[in-house]
Amino acid sequence: xxxxxxxxxxxxxxxxxxxxxxxxxxxxxxxxxxxxxxxxxxxxxxxxxxxxxxxxxxxxxxxxxxxxxxxxxxxxxxxxxxxxxxxxxxxxxxxxxxxxxxxxxxxxxxxxxxxxxxxxxxxxxxxxxxxxxxxxxxxxxxxxxxxxxxxxxxxxxxxxxxxxxxxxxxxxxxxxxxxxxxxxxxxxxxxxxxxxxxxxxxxxxxxxxxxxxxxxxxxxxxxxxxxxxxxxxxxxxxxxxxxxxxxxxxxxxxxxxxxxxxxxxxxxxxxxxxxxxxxxxxxxxxxxxxxxxxxxx
Amino acid sequence: xxxxxxxxxxxxxxxxxxxxxxxxxxxxxxxxxxxxxxxxxxxxxxxxxxxxxxxxxxxxxxxxxxxxxxxxxxxxxxxxxxxxxxxxxxxxxxxxxxxxxxxxxxxxxxxxxxxxxxxxxxxxxxxxxxxxxxxxxxxxxxxxxxxxxxxxxxxxxxxxxxxxxxxxxxxxxxxxxxxxxxxxxxxxxxxxxxxxxxxxxxxxxxxxxxxxxxxxxxxxxxxxxxxxxxxxxxxxxxxxxxxxxxxxxxxxxxxxxxxxxxxxxxxxxxxxxxxxxxxxxxxxxxxxxxxxxxxxxxxxxxxxxxxxxxxxxxxxxxxxxxxxxxxxxxxxxxxxxxxxxxxxxxxxxxxxxxxxxxxxxxxxxxxxxxxxxxxxxxxxxxxxxxxxxxxxx
Numbered sequence: 001x002x003x004x005x006x007x008x009x010x011x012x013x014x015x016x017x018x019x020x021x022x023x024x025x026x027x028x029x030x031x032x033x034x035x036x037x038x039x040x041x042x043x044x045x046x047x048x049x050x051x052x053x054x055x056x057x058x059x060x061x062x063x064x065x066x067x068x069x070x071x072x073x074x075x076x077x078x079x080x081x082x083x084x085x086x087x088x089x090x091x092x093x094x095x096x097x098x099x100x101x102x103x104x105x106x107x108x109x110x111x112x113x114x115x116x117x118x119x120x121x122x123x124x125x126x127x128x129x130x131x132x133x134x135x136x137x138x139x140x141x142x143x144x145x146x147x148x149x150x151x152x153x154x155x156x157x158x159x160x161x162x163x164x165x166x167x168x169x170x171x172x173x174x175x176x177x178x179x180x181x182x183x184x185x186x187x188x189x190x191x192x193x194x195x196x197x198x199x200x201x202x203x204x205x206x207x208x209x210x211x212x213x214x215x216x217x218x219x220x221x222x223x224x225x226x227x228x229x230x231x232x233x234x235x236x237x238x239x240x241x242x243x244x245x246x247x248x249x250x251x252x253x254x255x256x257x258x259x260x261x262x263x264x265x266x267x268x269x270x271x272x273x274x275x276x277x278x279x280x281x282x283x284x285x286x287x288x289x290x291x292x293x294x295x296x297x
Numbered sequence: 298x299x300x301x302x303x304x305x306x307x308x309x310x311x312x313x314x315x316x317x318x319x320x321x322x323x324x325x326x327x328x329x330x331x332x333x334x335x336x337x338x339x340x341x342x343x344x345x346x347x348x349x350x351x352x353x354x355x356x357x358x359x360x361x362x363x364x365x366x367x368x369x370x371x372x373x374x375x376x377x378x379x380x381x382x383x384x385x386x387x388x389x390x391x392x393x394x395x396x397x398x399x400x401x402x403x404x405x406x407x408x409x410x411x412x413x414x415x416x417x418x419x420x421x422x423x424x425x426x427x428x429x430x431x432x433x434x435x436x437x438x439x440x441x442x443x444x445x446x447x448x449x450x451x452x453x454x455x456x457x458x459x460x461x462x463x464x465x466x467x468x469x470x471x472x473x474x475x476x477x478x479x480x481x482x483x484x485x486x487x488x489x490x491x492x493x494x495x496x497x498x499x500x501x502x503x504x505x506x507x508x509x510x511x512x513x514x515x516x517x518x519x520x521x522x523x524x525x526x527x528x529x530x531x532x533x534x535x536x537x538x539x540x541x542x543x544x545x546x547x548x549x550x551x552x553x554x555x556x557x558x559x560x561x562x563x564x565x566x567x568x569x570x571x572x573x574x575x576x577x578x579x580x581x582x583x584x585x586x587x588x589x590x591x592x593x594x595x596x597x598x599x600x601x602x603x604x605x606x607x608x609x610x611x612x613x614x615x616x617x618x619x620x621x622x623x624x625x626x627x628x629x630x631x632x633x634x635x636x637x638x639x640x641x642x643x644x645x646x647x648x649x650x651x652x653x654x655x656x657x658x659x660x661x662x663x664x665x666x667x668x669x670x671x672x673x674x675x676x677x678x679x680x681x682x683x684x685x686x687x688x689x690x
Binding site: 121147263 | 335373497500532560564
């Protein structure tokens with residue numbers, strides 16, 4: 001096949017698909033860990049960031065004449081700053097009062113998701129948008145081929161995941177996040193401000209979704225409903241890996257990526273999704289807490 | 298007496314606006330206004346409004362002493378059967394629409410058709426399946442060349458220009474539009490002597506095509522046929538094929554414009570053959586097409602395409618049938634349409650297709666074969682259907 005090593009190509013496909021899923025799902029699992037809620041509007045953080053970048057980059061490139069990658073970098077930084085603020089506002093306005101109220105949070109986040117999707121349609125239009133290629137060309141890795149833009153997405157996603165791991169392990173904020181996720185009462189007794197910790201957790205979680213959306217903007221087309229597709233995958237990932245588990249999200253993300261790559265190649269994308277759902281059912285039956293999750297006492 | 302005068306004045310005032318204004322006929326559209334096919338649906342809405350404005354400005358439709366004007370209502374069918382059914386309910390049952398001038402997507406069209414046929418509403422559709430046409434669906438008409446008309450001339454053209462090409466892989470969405478089209482693709486590639494290696498299907502809304510791209514590259518076909526895929530999905534696969542090193546001929550029968558494809562495929566779009574992407578701004582276009590194309594660029598930021606343009610032709614066909622039948626009764630209009638010759642955006646047109654569908658429900662339009670070259674749509678050939686040629690003499 002055009003001089004490409006099939007196994008390498010399928011592995012590369014799986015890794016690059018899985019890497020974006022990991023970043024997206026990490027945000028969802030982090031929010032679940034500290035707030036014990038499932039944020040159905042998580043996909044809209046992804047969509048808003050992606051659409052903002054896809055709208056701003058061509059406009060800035062046309063106005064300034066700068067290279068696409070310079071415009072993309074500038075827009076990426078500005079949009080992420082905006083998304084951090086957006087996350088904080090959403091937490092204060094909506095999610096703070098539903099912390100540790102899974103049913104209330106489910107209803108309100110579902111409504112928020114629909115509202116935001118409609119607003120995105122009005123604001124950005126419903127036609128698909130895409131960021132032009134940043135670094136045209138391909139890289140050959142072990143006989144498999146990957147576009148430079150997708151390679152950048154993969155590298156940044158891996159670096160981000162490692163960075164999050166370090167933040168959670170080595171910093172005071174990370175330890176506070178883990179403590180609140182592990183046992184809120186014990187964390188309060190240790191003097192940890194759980195409201196501030198939840199705010200930080202929610203902002204980081206939302207920002208991770210936004211970064212995933214911003215990263216993928218040069219490699220796919222974005223519509224106001226794209227976040228829903230990623231949210232479905234993220235649910236599969238956190239059920240597989242274990243809700244609230246960072247390691248589980250990483251493991252689950254790559255499992256989903258590899259299943260999509262291999263089953264999509266040998267069968268088709270619909271079969272891959274069916275396989276994932278069958279796997280989720282099996283995990284729920286055999287190990288309901290997920291592969292890396294802890295059983296609830 | 299005073300009371301009687303007041304009553305008479307009140308009744309006269311109430312009746313005044315109704316007596317003074319022309320009656321309004323609502324034209325419905327059911328198309329994707331969001332997602333991958335949105336560029337077609339949104340532009341079709343704009344086109345239908347232009348056609349309605351044109352007719353209204355020229356005095357509307359005169360039936361005896363009565364003058365009718367057109368008003369457009371477009372709803373998003375999201376390319377799905379469930380949304381198509383909702384759109385049908387809203388247009389036909391809620392708003393009383395009896396003329397649908399544009400309906401895109403086989404699954405939503407089938408859902409809509411079940412209501413339109415029952416309610417006696419005229420349905421113009423781009424839907425391609427034989428299963429929605431024929432004497433058992435007397436109110437349904439096709440407003441666009443379907444795979445049955447387009448594929449064979451396009452595939453013959455491509456195979457003559459690329460005699461080295463011997464094999465093809467077909468890609469289509471896994472819904473009714475895609476599966477129906479893939480069957481015609483298989484048949485017509487075989488007719489021109491090209492071997493079909495595989496037909497791949499995918500779920501609409503898919504955002505990651507890398508596994509499918511690898512599957513196509515592994516087959517190593519000389520041609521990839523993107524059949525009835527929407528622009529953004531086609532573009533993503535084309536870009537992926539370029540990344541994974543495939544070099545061959547790309548054919549996109551539903552291809553409507555270079556701009557849509559370039560946005561998602563970049564340089565990988567160069568050389569793609571299309572069958573619905575006329576150069577509506579060029580010398581080969583009619584004055585109406587050039588005017589609509591220029592307007593679409595200003596108002597919608599995109600060039601005209603054959604799918605969206607079909608809303609104009611359907612509106613003009615309905616107007617002509619109303620004038621001919623001297624009626625706005627959909628039953629009389631559907632009887633008038635098959636024998637009609639009307640002025641479409643392409644020039645004189647009519648309805649045919651009895652041989653293929655069993656009744657004359659197919660709008661007869663030229664098949665435009667074009668190719669993307671250096672970011673532009675270059676028209677390569679306009680082929681008139683034999684039926685239209687015979688009518689023109």
